[in-house]
Amino acid sequence: MKIELTKVYYEEKDNIGYIVINEPPANKMTSLFLKEFTYLVHEHITQSKVKGIIITGKGRHFCSGADVDQLQEMVATNCIMSSEGDLTAYPVWYVDNRMAFDYFSQLNIPVISAINGFCIGSGFELALCSHIRICGNGAFVGLPESTFGIMPGVTGTLRYLELIGLGKSLELILNGDTFYAEEALKIGVIDGIVNKKETLTYCEKLIRFILEDDKPYSKVNVTEYIKRFNEIYYKNIE
Numbered sequence: 001m002k003i004e005l006t007k008v009y010y011e012e013k014d015n016i017g018y019i020v021i022n023e024p025p026a027n028k029m030t031s032l033f034l035k036e037f038t039y040l041v042h043e044h045i046t047q048s049k050v051k052g053i054i055i056t057g058k059g060r061h062f063c064s065g066a067d068v069d070q071l072q073e074m075v076a077t078n079c080i081m082s083s084e085g086d087l088t089a090y091p092v093w094y095v096d097n098r099m100a101f102d103y104f105s106q107l108n109i110p111v112i113s114a115i116n117g118f119c120i121g122s123g124f125e126l127a128l129c130s131h132i133r134i135c136g137n138g139a140f141v142g143l144p145e146s147t148f149g150i151m152p153g154v155t156g157t158l159r160y161l162e163l164i165g166l167g168k169s170l171e172l173i174l175n176g177d178t179f180y181a182e183e184a185l186k187i188g189v190i191d192g193i194v195n196k197k198e199t200l201t202y203c204e205k206l207i208r209f210i211l212e213d214d215k216p217y218s219k220v221n222v223t224e225y226i227k228r229f230n231e232i233y234y235k236n237i238e
Contacts, residue, residue: 065121136196
């Protein structure tokens with residue numbers, strides 16, 4: 001089964017669902033992408049019987065984030081403000097997008113992001129909602145929203161908090177820090193680095209290894225899964 005929209009497509013192969021951001025080379029998250037992505041989640045992925053999900057981007061990059069000008073205009077014209085200038089209500093599209101992203105973090109099947117090239121802003125927020133993030137060497141990740149005068153809005157702040165704690169999260173988010181995969185691994189916001197030509201293949205083999213485990217899947221065991229898989233994967237390469 002394959003559902004191909006303008007900016008994203010979803011395909012099921014051998015009990016694995018593939019979500020592919022499909023606007024190369026940058027794979028920006030435009031308003032149309034977000035609308036299509038939310039539609040896919042609500043109308044198809046939530047009904048799916050797949051046993052695992054892989055999220056990736058078409059071409060060289062995972063996602064270079066939202067179209068900032070478009071996003072700022074949408075926020076400015078759709079939020080409801082009080083006479084004192086306080087925010088009183090979020091737009092429906094924002095709540096829908098946030099729920100669609102967060103859906104993946106709550107799943108009880110493995111969700112892996114295969115990351116090459118740029119994966120920043122809302123693109124990295126989506127990757128953070130997966131349970132495992134594997135980068136190809138040379139990948140570049142982070143949440144630079146504060147440098148544009150906005151804040152991460154689709155659960156990236158919560159995911160950072162879960163992964164690296166309050167202090168480090170505040171530092172990275174308020175500074176708008178971005179970094180190469182090697183530093184991201186040290187910080188603890190990704191789970192592994194492989195040759196960029198092997199990123200998707202590695203993730204496919206990893207997800208099948210997890211599904212073949214004798215015990216039911218649990219995302220709290222991510223580190224253990226990766227460690228055991230790497231012992232086999234790299235031994236076979238040698």
